[in-house]
Amino acid sequence: MSDFQIKKSPVVYDAIVVGSGAGGGMAGYVLANAGLKVLMLEAGPYYDPRLHSNQLFWSYQSPRRGAGTTRPFGEFDAAYGGWEIDGEPYTTKNGTQFDWFRAHMLGGRTNHWGRISLRFGPKDFKGKSHDGISEDWPISYDDVKPFYDKIDRLLGIYGTKEGLENEPDGIFLPPPKPRLHELFIKKGAAKAGVPVIPGRGSVLTEALPDNKDRQKCFNCGQCGRACRIYGDFSSSSCLVIPAKKYNENLELTCNAMVREVLTNDEGLATGVSYINKEDGQEYQVSGKVVILAASACSSARIMLNSRSTRHPNGIANGSGLVGKYLHDSTGAAIGGFLPALMDRKRYNEDGVGSVHIYSPWWLDNKKERLDFPRGYHIEYWGGFGMPAYGFGFGMHGLNGKVPARDGSPKEAGGYGASLKDDYRRFFGTSVGMAGRGTAIAFKDNYCEIDPNVVDKWGIPVLRFHYKWSDYEIKQAKHMQETFQEIMHQMGAEITWGVQGPETNYGLEAPGRIIHEVGTTRMGDDPKNSVLNKWCQAHEVKNLFVADGGPIVQQGDKNCTWTILALSMRTSEYIIEQKKQFNI
Amino acid sequence: MNRRKYLKFIGVGSITASVLWESCQPETQEAGGADTGSAEEILEVGRQDFEIERDKRLLSETFFTPHEMATITVLADIIIPKDEKSGSASEAGVPDFIEFIVKDMPHHQVPMRGGLRWLDVECLNRFEKAFVDCPKEQQIEIVDEIAYPNKVKPGMEQGVAFFNRMRDLTATGFFTSEMGIKDIGYMGNSPNDWQGVPADVLAQYGFEEG
Numbered sequence: 001m002s003d004f005q006i007k008k009s010p011v012v013y014d015a016i017v018v019g020s021g022a023g024g025g026m027a028g029y030v031l032a033n034a035g036l037k038v039l040m041l042e043a044g045p046y047y048d049p050r051l052h053s054n055q056l057f058w059s060y061q062s063p064r065r066g067a068g069t070t071r072p073f074g075e076f077d078a079a080y081g082g083w084e085i086d087g088e089p090y091t092t093k094n095g096t097q098f099d100w101f102r103a104h105m106l107g108g109r110t111n112h113w114g115r116i117s118l119r120f121g122p123k124d125f126k127g128k129s130h131d132g133i134s135e136d137w138p139i140s141y142d143d144v145k146p147f148y149d150k151i152d153r154l155l156g157i158y159g160t161k162e163g164l165e166n167e168p169d170g171i172f173l174p175p176p177k178p179r180l181h182e183l184f185i186k187k188g189a190a191k192a193g194v195p196v197i198p199g200r201g202s203v204l205t206e207a208l209p210d211n212k213d214r215q216k217c218f219n220c221g222q223c224g225r226a227c228r229i230y231g232d233f234s235s236s237s238c239l240v241i242p243a244k245k246y247n248e249n250l251e252l253t254c255n256a257m258v259r260e261v262l263t264n265d266e267g268l269a270t271g272v273s274y275i276n277k278e279d280g281q282e283y284q285v286s287g288k289v290v291i292l293a294a295s296a297c298s299s300a301r302i303m304l305n306s307r308s309t310r311h312p313n314g315i316a317n318g319s320g321l322v323g324k325y326l327h328d329s330t331g332a333a334i335g336g337f338l339p340a341l342m343d344r345k346r347y348n349e350d351g352v353g354s355v356h357i358y359s360p361w362w363l364d365n366k367k368e369r370l371d372f373p374r375g376y377h378i379e380y381w382g383g384f385g386m387p388a389y390g391f392g393f394g395m396h397g398l399n400g401k402v403p404a405r406d407g408s409p410k411e412a413g414g415y416g417a418s419l420k421d422d423y424r425r426f427f428g429t430s431v432g433m434a435g436r437g438t439a440i441a442f443k444d445n446y447c448e449i450d451p452n453v454v455d456k457w458g459i460p461v462l463r464f465h466y467k468w469s470d471y472e473i474k475q476a477k478h479m480q481e482t483f484q485e486i487m488h489q490m491g492a493e494i495t496w497g498v499q500g501p502e503t504n505y506g507l508e509a510p511g512r513i514i515h516e517v518g519t520t521r522m523g524d525d526p527k528n529s530v531l532n533k534w535c536q537a538h539e540v541k542n543l544f545v546a547d548g549g550p551i552v553q554q555g556d557k558n559c560t561w562t563i564l565a566l567s568m569r570t571s572e573y574i575i576e577q578k579k580q581f582n583i
Numbered sequence: 584m585n586r587r588k589y590l591k592f593i594g595v596g597s598i599t600a601s602v603l604w605e606s607c608q609p610e611t612q613e614a615g616g617a618d619t620g621s622a623e624e625i626l627e628v629g630r631q632d633f634e635i636e637r638d639k640r641l642l643s644e645t646f647f648t649p650h651e652m653a654t655i656t657v658l659a660d661i662i663i664p665k666d667e668k669s670g671s672a673s674e675a676g677v678p679d680f681i682e683f684i685v686k687d688m689p690h691h692q693v694p695m696r697g698g699l700r701w702l703d704v705e706c707l708n709r710f711e712k713a714f715v716d717c718p719k720e721q722q723i724e725i726v727d728e729i730a731y732p733n734k735v736k737p738g739m740e741q742g743v744a745f746f747n748r749m750r751d752l753t754a755t756g757f758f759t760s761e762m763g764i765k766d767i768g769y770m771g772n773s774p775n776d777w778q779g780v781p782a783d784v785l786a787q788y789g790f791e792e793g
Contacts, residue, residue, distance in 0.1 A: 047629075051630060052629035053628075054628060054629055055627075056773070057626070058761070058764070059759040059764070060759055060771060061626060061678065062685060063638070063641075063642070063679075063683040063684075064683065065680065065684075065755065065759040066759070067688070068683070069635050072633075075626075075634075077628070080631055115764050116666070176777055177777065177778060178780075179780065180784060183780065183785075184788075218774035218776070219590075219775050219777040220771070220772060220773070220774065221771065222772075284758035316728070329638050342622065344784075345783075345784055345787070346770050347784070348768075348770040348771045348777075349771070349777070349780075350771035350777070351777045384769060384770070384771065385771075386766055386771060386772050387755075387763065387767060387769060389684070389759065391754070391755050391758050391759060392751065392754030392755050392757075392758055393751045393755060395750065395751075395754065396732050396747055396750065400733065411733065411734065412729050412731065413731045413733070413746075413747070414660065415726060415730050415732055415750065416662070416664055419662065419663070419750070420664070420666060423767065424766070424767055424768070427768065450587070517728075542675060
């Protein structure tokens with residue numbers, strides 16, 4: 001006899017939060033601290049950076065020496081998951097490509113992200129008013145600014161006040177000083193007409209006032225491995241774990257993969273159903289408010305899979321726009337080495353794990369008559385890093401480019417004592433840069449439910465349709481030209497990344513930059529948007545989305561700081577509406 | 584983490600040090616390979632179950648034959664020999680690293696196995712011996728023909744491709760070992776207080792300030 005059944009809990013929570021990354025963590029934190037009884041469901045296991053981080057491990061502590069065989073960013077990286085997860089497929093349509101990165105774990109992708117924390121600027125919220133392309137947000141920078149300010153204070157961010165029009169300043173801790181290769185970059189970029197300013201990252205370069213749980217960064221440069229002393233922002237360490245520690249209102253269930261949002265006859269959300277990955281059983285939980293923060297595409301998937309008589313196309317999808325307007329950032333990169341840094345003096349320059357410097361978008365598209373809208377910022381890297389798998393690869397493409405120690409020409413490749421010495425000579429000379437730019441949100445770039453495929457729990461999976469437009473390709477061409485000019489001006493040799501039209505100038509496939517947003521966009525018109533300006537579903541007043549989904553059109557800025565600000569704003573709105581008995 | 588490593592943290596500040604100390608208590612301790620660099624230990628801290636299972640399985644399997652391992656050892660020590668600064672590739676455990684990594688990354692398996700056989704057949708045809716059985720001068724004679732990609736003779740291209748891979752894996756195995764990291768002079772991976780480029784280095788490269 002089968003014991004298959006659905007387990008229902010009698011508890012009715014004030015709010016159910018699906019997901020524990022930036023958006024879900026912030027919603028859980030704000031709502032629980034305001035006294036709401038919150039149930040947070042996380043699809044992956046419990047993860048506490050203090051206990052589970054691989055910070056300060058040496059490459060030789062693992063037989064694969066840090067290689068990325070089971071984790072795309074290396075085995076010490078903190079993200080559980082990647083672009084491919086066993087048993088959780090997704091498909092693509094019409095020969096298009098979208099690579100979908102997922103990290104199932106407490107804190108989600110915030111455990112390993114680059115901590116680059118840039119506010120969207122006034123022109124990012126109202127881009128269409130400036131160039132007629134894409135769509136304006138229903139809210140402006142001024143609506144979000146108070147929340148950016150609050151998260152700066154709550155979570156900590158370093159940077160410098162620059163007074164740039166579309167790069168709003170925040171409340172900053174001091175930035176880390178530049179490293180040697182970054183001084184060369186600054187000099188070269190200046191000659192190429194590209195400004196370079198201190199980076200902006202959520203790393204505690206000073207102790208955060210009134211926070212005893214987090215310590216000042218000790219400069220190991222390993223934010224990607226998650227931080228044992230909570231010296232950087234992760235949703236696990238800075239939101240969910242403290243919310244649980246300091247009050248009893250937040251209940252956390254890990255390994256809970258949500259299938260759908262449950263509704264009543266009026267079409268309102270009543271809770272969610274999920275599979276518990278530990279015991280394999282099906283569960284239903286009830287809540288007065290449901291907040292989806294499972295990531296832009298996962299939340300869209302849950303909504304599209306939540307079909308009922310009242311919501312035949314998926315919950316809150318009368319507009320048909322759930323899953324549409326999916327957009328990632330653009331990305332292209334080149335790299336090489338600085339001959340001037342051969343045989344350089346050794347010292348520890350690990351610094352912080354986020355960027356020490358960056359170049360905000362610096363051109364006026366109209367004045368410069370650029371053939372693409374919006375722009376990109378540039379992130380830089382280089383210098384000494386811990387040797388890991390891949391270190392030294394391709395020496396035969398490098399050591400013929402510079403003379404030997406005695407000045408004589410050197411044959412590429414080789415072996416023996418002289419080759420061994422070459423690795424030492426080149427150590428710390430590498431340098432590179434990558435653009436992260438605005439990709440325009442198009443209705444025809446989307447995710448939908450694949451009618452034929454389910455994952456290992458029987459949940460219908462997403463099917464993607466995504467094509468770059470000429471805008472993104474021309475932007476990548478501009479990146480290529482700019483990067484080559486900077487490398488040339490700083491005296492660097494380019495060894496990789498130069499690409500032409502046959503590969504879209506090195507433009508990464510959609511999804512590779514892991515900034516996907518826009519799938520449940522906000523707006524004033526229910527026909528033209530899924531959510532209102534509070535990230536509340538037009539059609540279901542007790543359903544909210546608190547991840548990257550509500551973002552109408554992102555700027556070239558990494559989206560995490562905006563997801564946090566919007567989630568805080570939505571959470572405060574929920575508290576207000578509850579007080580007024582509206583939801 | 585042992586006492587010696589713990590003591591290195593103390594300079595950073597007592598709060599940080601105590602938090603680190605706490606976080607290095609046994610339940611979260613690395614799996615004992617920390618100070619020896621032994622590749623036979625599996626890291627379990629923060630690992631997913633499937634990763635731990637996979638590592639155990641890989642370590643229980645053998646890919647290369649003893650003859651292949653002997654050839655890899657000779658080649659690795661030709662590529663990275665002992666010198667006045669550090670030991671040889673085999674002294675740093677490179678052959679064991681290569682054995683593991685081809686199991687971890689199966690795309691290396693055919694090029695490595697096939698490349699080793701290519702080398703042996705070349706030696707058999709020329710010297711009537713397998714590579715490891717050739718005297719040193721004959722080994723070097725053939726290595727000289729496959730170690731310099733830009734002056735390869737027709738017919739030896741496959742040997743160059745193999746040697747490039749062998750050079751890459753040897754270098755990566757050596758310089759990611761404890762001996763190799765010490766040799767190359769990587770000074771990081773330890774708590775410190777970054778205050779910018781040292782003054783003498785700024786002066787060396789003509790920068791006035793960081």
